[in-house]
Amino acid sequence: MQRHGIGQQPPDKMVPAATGARVVPLVSAEAEGRAFWRMRLRQVRTMVRQALAQARLRLVLIALLSLLLWFALYGLAVEGFAFLAQAIPGDLREETEEAVFGMFFMALFAMLVFSSAILLYSSLFRGRDVPLLLSLPARVERVFLHKFQESILLASWAFVLLGSPMLLAYGKVAEAPGHYYLFMVPFLVAFTYVPSALGAIACLLVVYWVPNGRALMIALGALVVVAGVAAISWSMAFYPSSDLLTPDWFQDMLGRLQFAQHRLLPSWWLSAGLLDSAAGEWAESVLFLVLMISNAMFLRLVAMWAAGGIYRRAYDRLSGSQGSGRLRWATWMDQAVHGLTAWLPAQIRLFIVKDLRLFRRDPVQWSQLLIFFGLLALYFVNIRRFRYDRYYAGWVNMVSFLNVSVVGLLMSTFTTRFIFPMISLESRRFWVLGLLPVRRERILWAKFVFAVGASILPCSALVLLSDVMLRVPPLVLASHQLTCLVLCCGLAGIAVGLGARMPNLREDSPAKIAAGFGGTLNLVISTLYIVAVVLLTAVPCHFYQGAHNPRFVRFVAQYLGESLDTVLRLWLWVGTAASFVLGAIATALPLRIGFRAFRRLEF
16 A cells, blocks of 8 residues: 655545555545544543543542642742742842753653653553554554654643642742743643653664664663763762852852753753743743744654654564563573572462563563652762751751652552552463462462562662761661561552452553552552651651750750650650551551452452
8 A cells, every 4th residue: 555644645546456456545644633633532532431430539539639739839839939039139049040940841851751752662562552553544653643642641741730830839929921821831832742752752763773682772771870870979979068058058059050051951941931931021932932842843743754764663573573582681680589589489489580570571660660769869869968967957857757758659659550450460361370289379479579579679778878878877777777668568568458359350451450449549548558657757766866956855854854865765666666566467457358359359
């Protein structure tokens, strides 16, 4: 069949084939686009009806939590910009605002590149509807554009949720004119297209090259990791520190953020255009808006051109690649897991290795975790830039426990997204497992051990890195490590137990299983569990650290007398013991419920 480009019109007459049949030409690009938009509208209507009928609780929770987060960010942004307006003079305040906007949008730009690439890989090369779409008499560019628009929508909602409260807060504090709010929407839409298109191009090129150049890609990835570790080590060893909230600290901070003001960065175009609009310079703002829109359209065309040239070949290569045998590093990983789990029964060890292989063979899963852990590690490494522990010891303790809470929330996302659906995904191959002489409880035990092992190592390492950079006392560091152990065991038990009690055997998408009622309930219970455990360990530890403050001692001496240190130490041990009891209950009770339901489950 003769195919035509996006802008090329098909012939008016049907061309007779050699067999005597007539080949129907492709419809015009405009008609093809309208057909895909009608299909999209039908899909959206169906998804909305299904969500309202089957997942009302999830929708209500998502809406309430999103609104709570939005208003919290808006309130913090208003207070922050009001503080800048009062505490910093005019020229220096403008420089500070430019640095804040540039750094914020540059970070979101990088996150959008990675998230759009991951989402496009999942939809372009793993989507269940892709074989059907590629078999239709439609242009390859149109299929790519259809998936590209979906990825933009999915990747940009977090950008809008995080970016809109800061922009609206700045407009309120700066008393921006009306056209500032009008320019905000096209600026954000055009900006979203730029990193999404770059992520799409990177996704196509990587998938096109990986089947035949896997060793090269692994070598490049290892080189990037080594370079990053070397840069971080050099920065930690030779970068000078300064006291917090001093003129030297402030000038040093602005100097470190100057790289976000490079004129070739789209994030600088966005921040400069919005700041000019808020200042009343609408002509300069229009120039930046035109620059952003033109680059967005150009990169969109480049991405479509790349898709027309290599998408189908990349899809065929990925679908037909058999590999060159087992990778040596994968064999070493399996052997290491076998060695570390030598104390477990052989059946459980085999199931753990099987789950590990399935996990590492899905780039959509491990790439998301790698990005989140990388961002947290980058934050923890840079947290020790200033000697704020001299005068702000209470802040150090509070920030350290907030870091533990953030890592715990990341672990709850991991268990909800990847561990909870594991039982449901076994339904398609359970006929094989059912033929094995294995008790069903051992399948759940294997998934529990896998979840704990996969979460305790990065969780403890991140918290240890945070504590080392903050230079917390050894007692607090040991308390944090125990908290990580309690959190990982409890979160794994909740995810495995609820996954066995509330499986979804009709769905084969982990994302949809995690987004259902069971996954939502698992996330809510996990969040409440994290809050309870952190409060049991953080509050007594915070007061114990504050006991050495003379003001605190004088304040409570009239109630506790000379036994202040003894009472606080007892409170610390009681809180730690209570967290262990709560962790044991959160681990054992869901697993017991899951065992009972899994034994009666019919596949």
